Structure formats: structure tokens, C-alpha cells
Amino acid sequence: MAQRDVVLRWIEQLAKVVARLIHGPGPMDLVLAEDQVQDALAQHVGPLASVVPKLDVPSAAGLLNDPERIFGYAQLLSLLAAVRHAAGDPLARETHARAVAFARVALSRAAERPVTWENWVEEAEGWLAAEAPRADSQGGHA
Numbered sequence: 001m002a003q004r005d006v007v008l009r010w011i012e013q014l015a016k017v018v019a020r021l022i023h024g025p026g027p028m029d030l031v032l033a034e035d036q037v038q039d040a041l042a043q044h045v046g047p048l049a050s051v052v053p054k055l056d057v058p059s060a061a062g063l064l065n066d067p068e069r070i071f072g073y074a075q076l077l078s079l080l081a082a083v084r085h086a087a088g089d090p091l092a093r094e095t096h097a098r099a100v101a102f103a104r105v106a107l108s109r110a111a112e113r114p115v116t117w118e119n120w121v122e123e124a125e126g127w128l129a130a131e132a133p134r135a136d137s138q139g140g141h142a
Contacts, residue, residue, distance in 0.1 A: 007044075007068065007072050008072075010040075011040070011072060011075050011076060011079075014036060014037070014040050014076075014079065015075075015079055017033075017036060018033045018036060018037060018079055018082065018083060021033035021036070021083075022082065022083065022086045028086070030083055030086055030087045033083045033086075034080065034083045034084070034087075037076060037079045037080045037083055038080070040076050040079075041073070041076050041077070041080065044069070044072055044073060044076055045064065045069075045073060048063055048064065051063065052064065052073070057098060057101040057102055057105060058105065060102070061102060061105040061106075061109075067106045067107075067109040067110040067111075068106070070102055070103075070105055070106035070109065071102070071103055071106035071107075071110075071117055073102055074099045074100070074101075074102035074103035074106060075099070075103075075120070077095060077096075077098060077099035077102060078095075078096055078099035078100075078124060080095055080099075081093070081095035081096035081099060082096075093128070096124070096127065096128060097128055099124065100121060100124045100125055100128060103117065103120060103121045103124065104121060107121060
């Protein structure tokens with residue numbers, strides 16, 4: 001299985017866990033959900049985890065370099081936005097917008113534009129136009 005497929009499956013599984021922590025069954029656990037996403041973000045970007053959130057999207061994407069890594073970061077950031085939205089954080093929409101911006105950069109850098117990425121961006125932009133994202137969508141986006 002290709003590295004990309006492993007990362008995509010990992011993000012999909014995390015999205016399912018986060019959706020359960022937000023929507024049940026069982027009690028909502030937003031602290032655990034955010035911890036899970038923050039841990040995943042740290043694993044995904046490694047030593048850049050403290051730098052990437054502080055940079056503008058083009059600069060951060062430049063450090064992440066690989067379109068697949070950038071897109072994975074976008075999906076994880078969108079999951080973080082979903083958790084924060086569930087917690088009532090008014091900045092959750094900004095986090096989601098940043099995730100979409102990263103996904104657009106990934107698409108622009110991809111040698112072949114994966115249809116799944118294009119669909120993800122289209123869906124995510126729809127949420128920006130309507131209401132803040134949810135964690136129970138496939139592919140790790142919020």
C-alpha cells in the first residue's frame with residue numbers, strides 16, 4: 001500500500017473517532033477529540049508542528065513541500081475546526097478556511113489533481129458558505 005493511502009486511511013479513521021467523540025454514541029468529549037487531532041497534526045508535520053500554525057498558508061505550504069503532506073494537513077486542520085466548532089469557538093470557521101486554503105495549495109502543486117481532493121475542496125467551500133464544518137464527513141475534513 002502506498003504511503004499516501006496509509007495516510008489517507010489514518011486520517012479517515014481519526015475522522016471517525018472524532019465524529020464519535022463529538023456526536024456520540026456516548027457523552028461528548030471535546031477535550032479528548034482536540035487532543036487526538038493535535039497529536040495527529042504533530043505526527044503529520046513532525047518538527048514543523050510548532051512553526052506551521054504561525055505562518056501564512058503559502059509559507060507553511062512551502063515548508064511542508066509535498067502536495068500530499070499539504071493536503072493531509074488541510075484535512076487534519078479541518079477536523080480541528082470541527083472540534084472547535086462543537087466547542088462553540090468563534091474562530092473555528094477561520095481554522096476551516098485555513099484548511100481549505102491549504103487544500104487549494106495542495107491541488108495547485110499536485111502533478112495530477114486527484115478528483116477526491118477536488119471534491120473535498122468543493123464540499124469544504126460549501127460549508128464555509130453555509131455553516132461551520134462537521135467532523136463526521138469522510139476523508140477527515142470537517
